[in-house]
Amino acid sequence: MKSSSLLTLLEDRRIHSGESLAQTLGISRTAVWKQIRRAISEGVEIRTVRGQGYQLISALDLLASERILKALPEPLHTVVNLDVLDAVDSTNAEVARRLTAGVEGVPVVVSDSQTAGRGRRGRQWVSPQGENLYLSLGLSIEGGFSALDGMSLVLGVAVSRALSTFGAMDVGLKWPNDLFYGDRKLGGILVEIQGELQDGVVQVIAGIGINVHMRQAETVDQPWTSLAEAWPDIVWTRNTLAAAIVSEVIKITAEFERQGFSSFREEWQARDIFFNQELVARDGGAQGMGAGIDATGNYQVDTADGRMAIRAGDISLRVRS
Ligand code: BTN
Numbered sequence: 001m002k003s004s005s006l007l008t009l010l011e012d013r014r015i016h017s018g019e020s021l022a023q024t025l026g027i028s029r030t031a032v033w034k035q036i037r038r039a040i041s042e043g044v045e046i047r048t049v050r051g052q053g054y055q056l057i058s059a060l061d062l063l064a065s066e067r068i069l070k071a072l073p074e075p076l077h078t079v080v081n082l083d084v085l086d087a088v089d090s091t092n093a094e095v096a097r098r099l100t101a102g103v104e105g106v107p108v109v110v111s112d113s114q115t116a117g118r119g120r121r122g123r124q125w126v127s128p129q130g131e132n133l134y135l136s137l138g139l140s141i142e143g144g145f146s147a148l149d150g151m152s153l154v155l156g157v158a159v160s161r162a163l164s165t166f167g168a169m170d171v172g173l174k175w176p177n178d179l180f181y182g183d184r185k186l187g188g189i190l191v192e193i194q195g196e197l198q199d200g201v202v203q204v205i206a207g208i209g210i211n212v213h214m215r216q217a218e219t220v221d222q223p224w225t226s227l228a229e230a231w232p233d234i235v236w237t238r239n240t241l242a243a244a245i246v247s248e249v250i251k252i253t254a255e256f257e258r259q260g261f262s263s264f265r266e267e268w269q270a271r272d273i274f275f276n277q278e279l280v281a282r283d284g285g286a287q288g289m290g291a292g293i294d295a296t297g298n299y300q301v302d303t304a305d306g307r308m309a310i311r312a313g314d315i316s317l318r319v320r321s
Contacts, residue, residue, distance in 0.1 A: 006035045007044065008064075010056040017053035061130070061213060061237050063112050071243030080246060081105035087129070089116040091136035092192055092207040099138045099194050099203055106250060107138040110242050117209065120190055121316065124219075131214045132226070133187075133238050136207040137249055142257050144200050145193070149312050150261030150297045151253075152177050152191045155206050157264050158252040159189065160271055162244040168231050172273040175299045176312035179210070180273050184225035186211055208245060212236050262295045269293060278320040286310065287320070 009021060018029045025032065036054055040046055045058040065084040069077060081103050088094050091109040093116075098107040111134050117125035127134055141147055156177035163171050163179075172180035179187040187210035194203040211226035213236065227236045256264070269275070274290035279301055281287070288303035298309040299317060310317065 006032065007039060007056070007060055007062060010046065010054060011060055011062065013056050015049050015052045015055045021054070063110060063238055063242075065110075067239035068110065068243050068246075071240045073247055076247060076250060079105055079250065080108050082108045082110070082246075085109065085111040087111060087113045087115060090114050090118050090125075090207070091134050092118065092190060092205050095136040095138045095205045095207075096192070096194050099205070103138075108135070108246055110135045110238075118190060118207075119188055119209075125188070125190075125209050126217050126220050127209070128214065128217065132212045133208070133210040133241055133245075135209075135242055135245060136205055137246065138194070139204045139206055139249070139253050141202050141204050141253065142200055143202075143260075144197055145202060147256075147260075148191065148193070148202065148204065149176075150264075151204060151256060152189065152312060153268055153293070153297045154252055154256045154261065154264050155189050155191065155208070155249060156271075157267050158248040159187070159208060159210070159245055161252070162241070162248040163227070165244055166231075166236070166241070167234050168227065171271060173268060173271040174273050175293065175317065176297070181225050181230040183273075184223045184230075186225055186227065186230065206249060208249075210241070210245075212238055212241065261297050265293060265295060265297075268297075274299065274317060274319065279317045280320045281310070282316040282318060286317075290317075 005025060009024060010016060018032050021032045022029045036046055047055050047057050049055055063084050065082050068082060088111045091111050094109045095107050113129035114127035114134050117127035117134060119125040141151055153176055156173045159179060160171045174180050177189040178185055190207040192205045194205055211224060213228045214226045269292050272292055275292055277290045279288060279290050286301050286303055286308055288301040291300040291302045293299055294309055298311050301308045301310060
């Protein structure tokens with residue numbers, strides 16, 4: 001958001017004169033007025049107080065790298081290589097570019113909006129400005145490509161753990177790694193691989209999209225909700241949310257490398273929204289009752305011909321309607 005520095009000044013919700021804003025920003029009063037008009041047209045509630053200036057009248061949730069860093073545990077300050085952007089094609093694509101450029105530490109990119117946000121199975125991820133969290137991390141995982149199926153599920157556990165630190169306890173997981181509240185999607189995780197396998201280490205880009213404040217989105221093609229809608233009594237701020245997720249993801253990645261997937265199985269299972277539901281594979285191949293995941297993270301379906309284990313990425317499952 002170009003007007004974000006103006007909004008940062010207004011964030012204290014006091015009245016600021018056009019002149020003082022112009023001076024601080026080093027622009028003309030007309031330019032301030034244009035930015036105010038633009039922010040109002042983007043839905044920000046600002047009132048003009050005659051003869052005094054401008055006042056922000058509704059809470060804003062602006063992204064700021066220093067606030068994310070402040071909310072991260074101290075030891076991660078030297079590990080995380082954080083960038084907060086106004087707009088980008090896709091935070092996953094940006095992390096891939098940073099990995100190719102050879103950045104130090106764990107690259108983490110958070111953006112206020114995405115112009116080409118991507119979802120699983122080649123879908124688009126609707127990414128309006130200022131409303132949601134679009135975050136990607138570049139992680140090095142030991143254990144080769146076979147570790148990745150489990151890793152994708154473990155990321156769902158990490159994000160659920162992060163949300164529970166704010167009081168959102170009952171987040172559901174839809175195999176392999178969609179985040180749900182009841183029967184509505186709250187967020188999704190896109191895992192992509194970067195480069196070649198080197199000495200058993202894979203570079204993984206973990207992209208996490210969470211609906212935070214979004215109230216309207218005509219182009220989303222499935223039932224969805226947002227954190228603010230599902231838990232209206234919790235104050236959701238994207239900076240603290242980003243910090244909590246980054247911290248849980250880095251912690252869980254280390255646990256996963258040490259212990260493998262099986263120690264997360266029970267925790268994942270407790271959030272399984274497919275369990276005991278009548279399921280059908282989207283390609284029509286399998287049909288049966290959801291029976292949870294096996295020790296490597298495959299989803300088990302009890303079909304008429306016996307138990308069938310489905311590998312993430314092979315078949316997509318849904319509840320039979
Ligand atoms: C899905 O459920 O289909 C996965 C959605 C993943 C969306 C996130 S938003 C941040 C990151 N950047 C992207 O382009 N996609 C992921």
